[in-house]
Amino acid sequence: NTQISGQALDINKMDVDVLEQIHQMGGLQLVMPQAFAETDCGVLADSGRTVHEFDLTGESVELPIMGGKTYNAMTFNGQVPGPTLRVTQGDVVQMTLVIPADEVTGHGNDMHASQMSATYFDSVNPGETSQYCYIAESAGVFKYHCSGVHLAGMDQHVL
Numbered sequence: 001n002t003q004i005s006g007q008a009l010d011i012n013k014m015d016v017d018v019l020e021q022i023h024q025m026g027g028l029q030l031v032m033p034q035a036f037a038e039t040d041c042g043v044l045a046d047s048g049r050t051v052h053e054f055d056l057t058g059e060s061v062e063l064p065i066m067g068g069k070t071y072n073a074m075t076f077n078g079q080v081p082g083p084t085l086r087v088t089q090g091d092v093v094q095m096t097l098v099i100p101a102d103e104v105t106g107h108g109n110d111m112h113a114s115q116m117s118a119t120y121f122d123s124v125n126p127g128e129t130s131q132y133c134y135i136a137e138s139a140g141v142f143k144y145h146c147s148g149v150h151l152a153g154m155d156q157h158v159l
């Protein structure tokens with residue numbers, strides 16, 4: 001289970017004997033779920049797990065909408081929504097994001113399935129490539145979208 005949950009302990013309401021027993025057992029240890037424990041692509045590639053490599057290109061394109069009009073869209077691989085990325089729970093996701101040199105703005109990639117901090121998804125500038133990896137621990141259907149901690153107008157960019 002990779003969901004972070006817990007119970008608040010009020011030290012003032014605890015029995016002193018309980019605290020001593022915890023201390024004698026070695027104390028409390030925060031155990032980090034495996035999904036968060038390793039994100040190094042080299043280490044995960046050698047983990048024995050199935051690795052799925054996904055290459056996405058972040059680019060701005062003009063797409064048609066109803067009524068014969070068009071709109072400017074920030075896309076992954078030229079489409080909205082981006083391509084469906086399918087893995088099995090426990091597999092390694094290796095994501096490579098390429099931003100063409102002639103792109104007008106940076107892109108990022110926030111993968112909700114990764115359950116990682118947004119700091120992993122900073123914007124990638126035009127002409128650059130970024131890669132990250134994680135273990136797909138949580139089952140389900142998850143969205144992903146452009147992201148970037150230092151990307152101006154992030155809300156408008158995602159919409």
